[in-house]
Amino acid sequence: MTIHHLNCGLLQAPGCPAAACHCLLLESESRLVLVDTGIGLQDIQDPLRRVGQVAIDAAGFQFHEHLTAARQIAALGWSPRDVTEIVLTHGDADHAGGLVDFPRRGSISEIYLLPLFGHTLGHCGVAIQDGDSWLVHVGDAYYLRVELSDDRHPISQLTALRAMDDWQRRESLEKIRQLAQHRNITTLGYHDFSEFPVRPSVRRRQQTDCHAGDASLPGPREP
Ligand SMILES: [Zn+2]
Numbered sequence: 001m002t003i004h005h006l007n008c009g010l011l012q013a014p015g016c017p018a019a020a021c022h023c024l025l026l027e028s029e030s031r032l033v034l035v036d037t038g039i040g041l042q043d044i045q046d047p048l049r050r051v052g053q054v055a056i057d058a059a060g061f062q063f064h065e066h067l068t069a070a071r072q073i074a075a076l077g078w079s080p081r082d083v084t085e086i087v088l089t090h091g092d093a094d095h096a097g098g099l100v101d102f103p104r105r106g107s108i109s110e111i112y113l114l115p116l117f118g119h120t121l122g123h124c125g126v127a128i129q130d131g132d133s134w135l136v137h138v139g140d141a142y143y144l145r146v147e148l149s150d151d152r153h154p155i156s157q158l159t160a161l162r163a164m165d166d167w168q169r170r171e172s173l174e175k176i177r178q179l180a181q182h183r184n185i186t187t188l189g190y191h192d193f194s195e196f197p198v199r200p201s202v203r204r205r206q207q208t209d210c211h212a213g214d215a216s217l218p219g220p221r222e223p
Helices: 041-045 053-059 069-075 093-101 154-162 166-179
Strands: 002-011 019-027 032-035 085-087 112-115 124-130 133-137 185-188
Touching: 002 069, 002 093, 019 069, 019 124, 019 133, 032 069, 041 093, 069 093, 154 166, 166 185
Parallel strands: 032 085, 133 185
Antiparallel strands: 002 019, 019 032, 112 124, 124 133
16 A cells, blocks of 8 residues: 655644645555545635635635645546545544545545544544554644643644543543554644655745634634
């Protein structure tokens, strides 16, 4: 199996570092599986209806057609019809917006959903076996990897604020901390640019501070 790491969107929330939309494209002999879809073509065509102004402003949605999964998969030489299955960690717009761009999307099999509740009520990680090792995509169970080691980081406060159930979120984080200690398990989240094997090139604002207070806007909890 070949695992492609795609950044399928860019979020520039006020006062926060730029956030990625880290999707995986799993290529095997007979299947092409997309893990989370990023921001889709229809979101770019009609952002107000599809995403909404409140979420656009709060999460800092940036709309770049070349970043969509549909366009990146085409650039790799496939058509959207070649994608056999899609697995979603949860249904937030920055994760599921591209779903409608893939007509053949089927159901999941042989890839394991790992309950990591808290960010949303049914939020799941996706565990992918690759030979002797496992890749566990934890979705939004954390926004940045630093949350695994620092509960007092400003981004930890933001993640807590955006969680539907913070107690469950903390339990999920503990689960990930234990998984991350195994030598043959790699964990990665959706929004941390540092977790791409090869860092995608996007223009980033030089901002380091991220105040949880900025997130206390009404409306959707994105990202
Ligand atoms: Zn998100």
